[in-house]
Amino acid sequence: MQRDSSLSQRDLAEQVGLSQNACWRRLQRLYATGVIKGSRASIDFEALGYDLTVIVMIRTRHHSKEWSEDFRKHVDRMPEVVDFYRIGGDWDYLIKVITKGMSGYDAFYQKLITNFDLATVTGYFSMEAIISNRAVDLMRMR
Numbered sequence: 001m002q003r004d005s006s007l008s009q010r011d012l013a014e015q016v017g018l019s020q021n022a023c024w025r026r027l028q029r030l031y032a033t034g035v036i037k038g039s040r041a042s043i044d045f046e047a048l049g050y051d052l053t054v055i056v057m058i059r060t061r062h063h064s065k066e067w068s069e070d071f072r073k074h075v076d077r078m079p080e081v082v083d084f085y086r087i088g089g090d091w092d093y094l095i096k097v098i099t100k101g102m103s104g105y106d107a108f109y110q111k112l113i114t115n116f117d118l119a120t121v122t123g124y125f126s127m128e129a130i131i132s133n134r135a136v137d138l139m140r141m142r
Helices: 009-016 020-032 065-076 101-113
Strands: 052-060 081-086 093-099 118-125
Touching (some): 009 020, 052 101
Antiparallel strands (some): 052 093, 052 118, 081 093
């Protein structure tokens, strides 16, 4: 399902070696327990003109719960953000941004820093996506 969520239940059942009813019950259980969190289409952003991917690394001097919650809400309102992580190590946050060229990134950057005291903001510009949104082979990870 990670590779193609448009499979019919019949085709899925056939691929995993279950009856259609057993497959349906298992799917319902996976949805109910939160293992499967929905399904969606994979979009080719470049085809829509969003040709620049930037990994933004952020270091901040603020670590209070209140500041962090405000910052999360601030970043969540930015439609260019496709991934957002609080991380350990030398940096505090990692944001993956999709934009239309450098001017799009500059506009994002200006919104990002408005009203937030960020110690360091560094953008790393992707030249090529080598692996992106790969389905996880859970059988091999055991």
